[in-house]
Amino acid sequence: MIDSASDHERVRQFVTSNFYVPDGAKLDDTTPLIEAGILDSTGVLELVTFIESTFGIQVGDEELVPANFGSIQALCTFIGRKRG
Amino acid sequence: MFTKQSIRFAPGDLPAVVERIERAVREAVRGTLRRRGVVVGLSGGIDSSLVAALAVRALGRDHVLGLYMNEVESSPETVRIAREVGDQLGIATIDEPVSQLLSAAGCYARRDEAIRSVVPRYGAGWRCKIVLPSLVAAERLRVFSVVVRSPDGEMISARMPPEVYLQVVAATNFKQRTRKMLEYYHADRLGYAVAGTPNLLEYDQGFFVKNGDGAADIKPIAHLYKTQVYQLAEWLDLPETVRARPPTTDTYSLPQSQEEFYFSVPYDTLDACLYARDHGVPIAHAAEALGLAPDQVERVYRDIDAKRSAARYLHAAPITLVP
Numbered sequence: 001m002i003d004s005a006s007d008h009e010r011v012r013q014f015v016t017s018n019f020y021v022p023d024g025a026k027l028d029d030t031t032p033l034i035e036a037g038i039l040d041s042t043g044v045l046e047l048v049t050f051i052e053s054t055f056g057i058q059v060g061d062e063e064l065v066p067a068n069f070g071s072i073q074a075l076c077t078f079i080g081r082k083r084g
Numbered sequence: 085m086f087t088k089q090s091i092r093f094a095p096g097d098l099p100a101v102v103e104r105i106e107r108a109v110r111e112a113v114r115g116t117l118r119r120r121g122v123v124v125g126l127s128g129g130i131d132s133s134l135v136a137a138l139a140v141r142a143l144g145r146d147h148v149l150g151l152y153m154n155e156v157e158s159s160p161e162t163v164r165i166a167r168e169v170g171d172q173l174g175i176a177t178i179d180e181p182v183s184q185l186l187s188a189a190g191c192y193a194r195r196d197e198a199i200r201s202v203v204p205r206y207g208a209g210w211r212c213k214i215v216l217p218s219l220v221a222a223e224r225l226r227v228f229s230v231v232v233r234s235p236d237g238e239m240i241s242a243r244m245p246p247e248v249y250l251q252v253v254a255a256t257n258f259k260q261r262t263r264k265m266l267e268y269y270h271a272d273r274l275g276y277a278v279a280g281t282p283n284l285l286e287y288d289q290g291f292f293v294k295n296g297d298g299a300a301d302i303k304p305i306a307h308l309y310k311t312q313v314y315q316l317a318e319w320l321d322l323p324e325t326v327r328a329r330p331p332t333t334d335t336y337s338l339p340q341s342q343e344e345f346y347f348s349v350p351y352d353t354l355d356a357c358l359y360a361r362d363h364g365v366p367i368a369h370a371a372e373a374l375g376l377a378p379d380q381v382e383r384v385y386r387d388i389d390a391k392r393s394a395a396r397y398l399h400a401a402p403i404t405l406v407p
Contacts, residue, residue: 034225035386037393041216041226045246048227061217061243064225 007055008076014050015072019043029073034066044069051075057082086365087373088356091311098319102141105304109142112277112302119277121147122302123267126177127334128165132281133326134317135304139279140173141320149270150177153263155186157337161329168323180266186258195255199230202242209235213336214244214252226387233338256335260296277301283313285355289388290395298398310355349384357384 012027019038021027033039039047047069048059057079068078093101113119121143124136139148150170154163170177186192199206206212212232217224228249231241244252267278280300282292287306292298305313310331317327331351349357353374360370360381367385371378 034390037390040390040394041228042246042250044225044227045244045249048243049245061227061229064227066225069225 007079008072010054011051011075011079012072014047014054018046018050027072029076030071032070033072034070039069047075051079055079055083086360086363086369090363091309091356091359092315093312098316102138102316102319105138106142109139109302109304113143117277117301119271119275119301121149121274121276122279123149123151123271123274123276124279124281125153125263125267125297126150126166126170127281128159128162128169128326129281129329129331129334130310130313130317130322130326131283131286131305132166133169133322134313134320135279135281136169136173136175137317137320137322138304140175145174146176147276148173148175149274149276150175151180151263151267151270152177153180153182153266155181155183155259157335159334159339162334165323165325165329169326172323178270182259182262182266185262185265189258189262191255191258191262195252198244198248198251198255199232201248202230202244203232203240205234205240206232211337213338214249215241231338257293257296259335260293260298264296264299271301279304280306282306283308283310285310285351285358288358288395289354289391290398292398294398309359310351349387354384354388357381358388361385361388 008029015021015033015038016027021038027038031038034044044064048064051057052059059082063078066074068074109122113122122139124132124139126132126136136148136150150166150173152163152166152170167177195212196206199212210232212230214228214230216226216228227243229241229243230248230252231239233239264278270276271278278300280297280303282297282303283305284307286292287303308316314327353376356374357370359365360373365373367378367381370376371381374381376384
């Protein structure tokens with residue numbers, strides 16, 4: 001069974017513990033991760049690896065778009081959709 | 085009103101532009117740094133050719149040393165065109181091939197080990213490069229892929245996990261750092277300064293290796309857009325072969341443009357967008373002047389900001405702490 005609250009927490013935890021977030025309290029689900037300078041190109045690669053290994057999904061090249069990776073909310077929606 | 089031409093110097097201004105650079109180079113090298121001349125690594129590219137030409141005008145040809153530092157994966161054109169520039173300028177030059185130093189450091193072996201982890205068949209006789217998706221063509225995240233070509237021409241592309249990408253880049257960075265080591269050997273030997281060759285696009289956007297080609301005592305063209313570099317090179321009558329050569333990294337064994345390796349857009353488009361971004365040109369105006377859609381310009385503006393942010397680490401001097 002998909003536990004979306006737990007998924008959300010795992011994504012958030014990964015982002016805050018692996019990337020520099022100036023003020024974690026201000027990181028909300030819609031904060032733009034790339035524009036805010038939280039994710040760089042290496043960070044995107046790390047996030048893809050984390051998502052693939054943690055949630056057992058494969059991310060296609062065409063899915064590497066801001067609509068899927070631009071915020072924590074976008075990531076959770078994307079993961080939920082991929083897991084059906 | 086911003087147009088594609090805004091970035092270019094007015095032709096009548098070129099003598100004064102060049103004279104100002106010459107004076108600044110002279111004052112920096114002889115005055116501030118108290119060095120007798122400069123060392124320039126000649127790559128056969130437009131930037132190092134222009135830096136050497138400006139140094140000759142500023143200091144005299146007897147005070148400029150050019151180094152040819154090819155390696156086994158350099159394009160065959162690299163040394164040929166670099167020699168053409170050295171010959172035209174009449175400067176002293178030295179061949180310093182770097183393949184043996186790179187092999188000893190494990191540059192090729194470490195890189196190839198990383199590539200084999202995603203393409204197990206990759207081995208002797210194969211060639212490689214890493215590429216980014218185009219920013220103009222579609223809204224894609226900048227995620228590097230490795231592209232390899234087998235000895236019989238089969239092309240394979242694979243996305244790299246972060247540790248693979250970082251090892252490929254770290255190993256490849258030996259190339260720029262090894263060359264810089266040799267530039268400083270000769271600079272120390274002669275009492276010269278080392279001239280770096282980034283243009284404004286490369287300097288601003290972090291297209292250099294920290295303590296590699298990013299290291300230098302003076303960077304005479306770091307304030308010039310790439311378009312202006314070409315303009316000065318033409319005015320100074322540098323060889324046509326240099327001016328006609330597309331910008332290349334000449335770092336990987338497969339031909340690789342700067343566009344696919346780092347900038348994700350053609351240099352002239354990025355040059356114009358950088359100029360427009362820094363001169364407060366609204367997206368709609370820039371798009372119209374450059375023949376792009378507003379969302380394309382917006383993506384490039386965003387990427388400029390992201391690269392500038394990533395470049396802070398590259399520009400940062402060592403941080404000393406006050407306990």
